[in-house]
Amino acid sequence: LHQGNSQLTANFHATTCPNLSTIVSNAVQQALQSDSRIGASLLRLHFHDCFVNGCDASILLDSSGSIQSEKNAAPNTNSVRGFGVVDNIKTAVENSCPGVVSCADILALAAQASVSLSGGPSWSVLLGRRDSLTANQGGANTSIPTPFESLSNITAKFAAVGLNTNDLVALSGAHTFGRAQCLTFRTRLYNFSGTGNPDPTLNSSYLTTLRQICPQGGNVTVLTNFDPTTPDNFDNNYYVNLQNNRGLLQSDQQLFSTTGAATVSIVNSFSSNQTAFFLSFAQSMINMGNISPLTGSSGEIRSDCKKVNGS
Ligand code: HEM
Numbered sequence: 001l002h003q004g005n006s007q008l009t010a011n012f013h014a015t016t017c018p019n020l021s022t023i024v025s026n027a028v029q030q031a032l033q034s035d036s037r038i039g040a041s042l043l044r045l046h047f048h049d050c051f052v053n054g055c056d057a058s059i060l061l062d063s064s065g066s067i068q069s070e071k072n073a074a075p076n077t078n079s080v081r082g083f084g085v086v087d088n089i090k091t092a093v094e095n096s097c098p099g100v101v102s103c104a105d106i107l108a109l110a111a112q113a114s115v116s117l118s119g120g121p122s123w124s125v126l127l128g129r130r131d132s133l134t135a136n137q138g139g140a141n142t143s144i145p146t147p148f149e150s151l152s153n154i155t156a157k158f159a160a161v162g163l164n165t166n167d168l169v170a171l172s173g174a175h176t177f178g179r180a181q182c183l184t185f186r187t188r189l190y191n192f193s194g195t196g197n198p199d200p201t202l203n204s205s206y207l208t209t210l211r212q213i214c215p216q217g218g219n220v221t222v223l224t225n226f227d228p229t230t231p232d233n234f235d236n237n238y239y240v241n242l243q244n245n246r247g248l249l250q251s252d253q254q255l256f257s258t259t260g261a262a263t264v265s266i267v268n269s270f271s272s273n274q275t276a277f278f279l280s281f282a283q284s285m286i287n288m289g290n291i292s293p294l295t296g297s298s299g300e301i302r303s304d305c306k307k308v309n310g311s
Pocket residue numbers: 037039040041042043044047078079080081145146147148154171172174175177178179180181182184249251
């Protein structure tokens with residue numbers, strides 16, 4: 001796999017923490033036993049970290065003093081999860097290799113372990129990130145795509161962090177597992193873009209199912225699976241679902257339903273070839289993991305992922 005231009009390396013912790021990836025993988029496996037959703041949640045944490053100030057564990061900082069936590073930004077609040085598991089992984093890593101592995105590297109490793117333990121691809125995670133001294137709540141509000149945005153807006157948000165259309169389509173395949181709340185797609189069911197009608201790009205039997213899960217005036221925090229077929233497995237069903245007008249979010253379905261978009265043929269190729277999807281996903285995860293890391297003497301190795309050292 002092409003490794004990009006960052007200063008990260010696969011063997012960064014080879015001598016200082018030789019069993020690192022096994023420690024992380026065992027901890028994720030343990031967590032999956034009591035929470036089948038946690039792999040999806042950990043993958044999403046890495047994404048929401050990397051899109052805001054780069055992959056620097058800024059998302060893990062709690063509010064305190066001058067820090068306004070990214071956890072309270074709109075895309076994250078009452079939505080991102082897995083912080084307790086990240087703390088457990090960090091504790092396990094510190095027990096074997098104190099003071100050398102950043103929380104940002106732990107997020108990247110936990111994302112990889114989550115994907116491969118769920119049946120998806122493995123790849124060699126590039127390491128050597130350091131942890132931020134700050135958070136950027138405003139950045140989280142503006143840089144993370146929302147499910148209601150146009151394809152061109154979302155493409156621009158990916159481009160802003162150096163990711164292209166292929167990365168967008170491949171990484172969106174993460175919605176092959178995990179859950180979403182009704183509030184993220186309910187306007188598609190009843191009053192799409194103020195038309196008074198459902199989204200025309202929504203399969204009619206899937207529409208019926210989703211209306212039962214998310215009735216008008218009901219609880220908007222109710223969860224449903226992104227992928228009704230294999231909800232916890234990392235596979236290429238996401239793209240098959242899009243071809244059948246069974247994408248859950250508007251931002252998912254528009255990858256296939258936007259006439260003339262460059263994303264359509266990529267969806268078709270990943271739908272017909274899981275190997276091609278897995279190869280692209282692994283490469284795009286490396287690309288995402290390379291977004292503006294802190295290296296050298298920038299930042300620090302946090303001892304508690306929730307706080308800046310000494311605070
Ligand atoms: C392309 C733009 C994207 C948009 C608009 C988007 C939006 C969303 C939304 C609205 C949810 C549901 C949140 C909730 O209901 O609380 C979600 C969940 C999720 N997203 Fe995305 N997402 C995008 C890209 C990505 C990427 C690039 C990844 C990872 C590589 C990812 C991984 C996930 C996962 C795994 C979940 C389920 C998490 C869980 O069950 O805890 N998403 N996303």
